[in-house]
């Protein structure tokens with residue numbers, strides 16, 4: 001399918017909290033990072049997190065009284081979202097669906113806000129795949145509804161070339177220390193498939209090290225390309241924090 005993810009997250013789902021920053025670990029902390037957009041939503045707004053990962057944002061949105069649907073391409077990620085919602089006593093509907101499959105599950109113009117956050121969109125295959133994914137998200141928004149997207153600054157990432165990023169400290173989660181390593185495979189051309197290998201080495205109680213890793217494919221984009229692809233999908237950029245020197249940015253775009 002156009003835009004489909006070609007590699008998993010089913011393994012990383014088991015250790016995903018080692019990849020989330022300390023400041024965004026809980027649903028309340030995660031959703032607080034988006035307070036400037038959620039504050040304008042009507043009570044009981046209908047919202048979709050279409051790459052929900054382990055569910056912190058979806059559960060946080062439910063905690064604000066919103067009607068929340070959480071979807072993701074990875075069955076293991078969807079399951080983690082369900083478990084977090086159960087543990088938190090939050091009402092979150094879940095569906096395993098890639099962006100290209102969303103129209104099979106929801107009517108057009110269903111949502112007041114769609115979130116695609118945490119470096120997810122680069123998994124859509126190239127410009128065509130990205131365009132198709134943004135089109136799927138756009139169709140689900142009511143007129144005036146907003147897409148909230150966060151992204152790495154790929155201009156910066158590409159300028160550094162292929163490399164290894166080894167965490168400079170252990171990350172402690174659930175009483176266990178873990179070391180996180182990112183291996184970046186940067187292709188010669190922007191349009192080519194790039195890869196990120198993510199490994200989490202966890203120190204077990206008996207001192208042994210349990211490593212879980214996954215090789216993820218991604219297709220980077222320049223900020224300018226993203227802006228024009230949003231426009232082609234019927235989404236007008238209202239707000240952007242893009243800064244050539246900053247590692248990441250948030251874009252908020254309205255359905256025309």
Ligand SMILES: C[S@@+](CC[C@H](N)C(=O)[O-])C[C@H]1O[C@@H](n2cnc3c(N)ncnc32)[C@H](O)[C@@H]1O
Nearest residue numbers: 005009051052053073074098099117118120123
């Ligand atoms: C880096 S994680 C971000 C998860 C979460 N949004 C966060 O901020 O922690 C990227 C997520 O995008 C999902 N994903 C990748 N390709 C997708 C696709 N084609 N359709 C829907 N979700 C996809 C992955 O399964 C993964 O959960």
